[in-house]
Amino acid sequence: MALQFTLIPVTPFQQNTTLLWDDCTLDAVLIDVGGDVETLLAAVAHHHLQLQAIWLTHGHLDHVGGVVRLIEKIEVPIYGPGKSDDFWLQQLPEMTARYGFPVSPVFQPTQWLVENKVLHVGSHAFQVLHIPGHTPGHVVFYSAADQLLIAGDVLFRESIGRTDFPQGNHADLLRNIREKLWKLPDETQVIPGHGPMTTIGHEKRHNPFL
Template sequence: MNIQIFQLGLLGTNCYLLQKDGEALVIDPGGDPETVLNTIEENNLRLHAILLTHAHFDHIGGVESLREETKAPVYIHEEESSWLTDPSLNGSELFQVGTISTSQPADYSIKPGKHKMGSFSFEVFHTPGHSPGSVSFWFNDDAVIFAGDTLFRQGIGRTDLPFGDHVTLIHSITEHILSLPENTTVYPGHGPATQVGEEKRTNSFLI
């Protein structure tokens, strides 16, 4: 599986384009997705889905444009299904960045468990704490997990935003991420990638 990373939106949110056998998935298009769209078109990729780790404004800013251009369905955890169209929930009002809304709800709720979309097989973990509907996408065959704003290199997701909870976040990280093989690469919502083993040994928030 090929993984391309784009920093999108005001906060440079990591948007991931996964490619395999001419097919693709996009995770967290946080801003103008023009570069993502260009890559999809240039490589003649079939986009199966737009997957959201959670619905904070900096992760959803490019959702509607990408959906309109590709007709790919949007997936999010049911606990944040109403956040996409509600600036008071997705944080765009709180941070005064303007009304960021997809104007349309997600097409599907993504549930914990194993999923297959085209050539892609992965497992969804419900990893709340940063937000109540946060999820992580684990691709076992490739030893990678896309953790959104749950776990960062030498850091963890903030829990001082509405509906955040520190104890819940630590539980999510411990149960669903640190329990994975140590060579699992963790792709976060912001900043560089890391590995499970490195965070277990050196992340001061988890020791």
Template sequence: MALKYQVVPVTTFAQNCSIVWCDQTMKGVVIDPGGDVAKLAQIIGELGVQVESLVLTHGHLDHVGGSETLAEALGNTPIIGPHKDDNFWLQGLENQSQMFGFPLTKAFEPAQWLDEGDVIRFGDEQLNVIHTPGHTPGHVVLFSPSERLAFVGDVLFHGAIGRTDFPRGDFNTLIASIKNKLWPLGNEVVFVPGHGPSSTFGHERRTNPFVADEMPLY
């Protein structure tokens, strides 16, 4: 039994959309389908994954822009997440589209908002929901305890952290989310960020200038 995933960069922002599945049942989820829906649908078909939900880490356009189109292409798959505090971002998608020169994306609400402690199950696998505000107020991180793997959206990057200069972003809140919510998961945890290469929490604790700390040796 194992969780598998494939990262597919989408949109001009090279946003990391992740197709995640249980290799025993081939049931899975798609995290942050920001765009390039035909490409995503083709890869999902080639992998043979039965997508049970589309999961959003936060409401920014490059992470959610392809959600409704992909959901329809996959047979009206439900869209879940992020936390309800990002609803204002989803309701402002038309403005975001104009601001960033993306195809027009209409406002929508997910079938389900996600809260701290929720569990997303597919096949024999699960992702635990962790509310991590700061980049946006409703941002969530998705953590696989079995694989020691986290999908962190735009909270943390290899050598960097998420921007906090957008509406209702907050630097101190973001740092607290990283140090109080992510670091306790373990230094060995591998994370897939919303942009750029993967890393581990331990590597970032040693080297990331924004969040490096006096971590215990391991």
């Protein structure tokens, strides 16, 4: 009953969409559906999975720009981000047009996420942690049993998310990383929103922003 995942970089921003599944039940979720929807659906089909939901870390276009096109093809619930990212979702038509993405309409998630909500993929549970700073409603997904963190644009290998956007807050980001992520076990694997994977232990020792 292992948890499996594969990273699929999407859009010109090379955002890491995570396809996450339970290889016993074949239940799957897609995390941060930024675009390239046909590629994502091909990966679901390739592994013979049943897509159960979309989870979203935050409202930026490269993380959510493909959601509407995906749910037009497979109707699944959308969990996240936090409600204070609604202003980003409301700007999706303008932002996708400005950056040359296929234009996305505005959408509402099935459920906004809050700290400590628990989401499941098959028999695997993920805890929601609220890490504002890059965006005010940014959430991350953590499985203690599987020692895995899906970090969105909070934490990258030896870097952190930008905080120069509207409602960004550098101090909030650093405080929340220290208070909520640095207490996770060092061996926790981290899937960032862009670039290569890392671990909590590596970032505690080598991240120059903290």
